[in-house]
Amino acid sequence: MAPTSDFDPQRVRAITLDLDDTLWPIWPTIARAEGVLQQWLDDHAPAAAALGRDKGTLREVRNQMQTLRPDLAHDMSALRRESIRLLLQRAGDDPALAETAFEVFFAERQRVELFDDALPALAFLSSRFPVVALSNGNADVHRVGLGEHFRASISAREFGVGKPDARIFHAAAAAAGVSADQVLHIGDDAHLDGVGALNAGMQLAWVNRAEHPWEHAPLQPHLTVSDLLALCQAFG
Template identity: 65%
Template sequence: MLDLSKIKAISLDLDDTLWPVWPAIERAEAELLQWLVDYAPATAARYNSTEALRGVRVQLEAERPDLRHDLSALRRESIRLALQLAGEDTDLAEPAFDVFFAARQRVDLYADALPALEWLAARYPLVALSNGNADVHRVGIGTHFTAALSAREFGVAKPDPRIFHAAAVAAGVAPDAVLHVGDDPLLDVVAAVQAGMQAVWVNRGQHAWSHAVQPHLHVAELGALCALLAQQR
């Protein structure tokens, strides 16, 4: 059960908690491929679909475990590898990645996300806590957050407890005063509980829970969380 009296700050996952991530990724990959058609035609011919380009990224992730916490570096270096294998200028990886990254920031928020952010930010310090490479300021929601921590910048990814503890430090509270909110059962819920926090599972797809560690609260959308927290205010 959620102990409302303990909550002094909230950390929030981004991808698939505030917006669906795959539409943004697919759009970004499509724009990257079109850029390669225009500026690196040999690479575009060799990797002539977004699935083929994604395959290079998957290959590199297996070969470079040191990049798994940094999705921007992983994507940039996979583009560089594709250019190299196609015999084109690898310096094109930088502008190509810029095209991908800009498109990746164009997300479609869930209908409940912005009203919830506005309500929560007026009452708690909010910290964005993500393994992904979305930038809350470029997405357009940065004003609602006290801080934003990404695995890329911090150097380790969820479920490492250190990134959860860093979120508590950023909010100026102890870990047990933080409520973490996210969609991933292991990376968000189990990891947050093991880091000493309370955790809310945002289960938009009506999935079954299958882990021994339980969420303190299970909601289908963020409005339900705000309604519960309002009981304490």
Template identity: 65%
Template sequence: MLDLSRIRAITLDLDDTLWPVWPTIHRAEQVLMDWLTQHAPATAALSCQAEVKQAVRAEINARHADRAHDLSFLRLEAIRALLVQAGDPGHLAEPAFEVFFAERQRVDLFDDALPALAFWSQRYPVVALSNGNADVHRVGIGQHFHASVSAKSLGVAKPDLRIFVAGAQAAGVAPHEVLHIGDDAHADCVGALAAGMQVAWLNREGQDWSHGDTRPHLEVRDLHQLCACWPEYQP
């Protein structure tokens, strides 16, 4: 069970915690394809070949293994590689990526996201802690966040202990005074537990815990259920 008296800050995952990420990514990829069809049709045609697209992405990921934490960089370089392979100008990679990235910020929040954010941000500093490349300000929820720490900005990704420590530092508290909330059992829960945080596992799909005997302090199916731990919460 959570010890509410210990909580002085909240760190919060974004993708699949506040919104479903894959519908957003698929929509952004379609917007990118539409842009390529207009500005780089040979690349658009090449991108329609799933095996080619996957091979290019795999080659970029392998070549830049030291940048595995930077999804924006990997996406940009994969676009550039496809452009070059198709015979289109490589400098189109930057505007193409910007089209993708802008659409990637258009998310459909879960119904429980805004009430929970409003409730917590009135009580604690809330810090976004993400391996992804969503920007809370471009998404339109920045007013609820004290700070954001990303894998890209820090150079390491969850479950690395350092990103959780950085999240606590951004909030101005010690790790044991943080409640971390996230959907990924390994990246969020295992990492935050190792950092000494209290952890709430947002398990919307009812998955089994398969990461040893040390479990999150609380498992919930939605954020309303988590907020209900505070007696004053009114959904």
């Protein structure tokens, strides 16, 4: 654990907590969910399945959807569902299959494998503070099986803007019933979590599992930890 600024545990009245890559590694989860989706397309929309095996086509479809629907920029679920619909249309398959196909993907996306430190740290933190999930992604803490540890969950999709915008951090503080300066935000992304929380007036615990350099001086995290149990130790 490396205190790089004046962390004040006595000031903390609530926790806001990132999900993806803080509580579990996201890319193995996404890769597995995409594999399940591909198998479903093989069985129900083979032409789209064939297109979907071409990574270049998939990238083009997703880029096109982001251009066509900028209103969905903060809604990962809608972007994924509409990208599937566009793939189905391109392949000549029934675009109405997009709803079911997305649900197949989404159910698997909620099957996460927690870092070893995540559950004991969550139990520790939620026994002492209200904890609010704060995510730009589309994980559902209840479907993941962690809902009991959270007072609330704020997502970019529901709120309309995502991290690092200070407004979503302030909304999370309000959901916890405290002011922003009474919150410790915990997250792995130096820009989205780190810069966002610091600009919102929160204390920051940066979860830096891979020993990345901090590149946002003069801003500094109040704590840098290699895992969540090291963070818990900061509360004594």
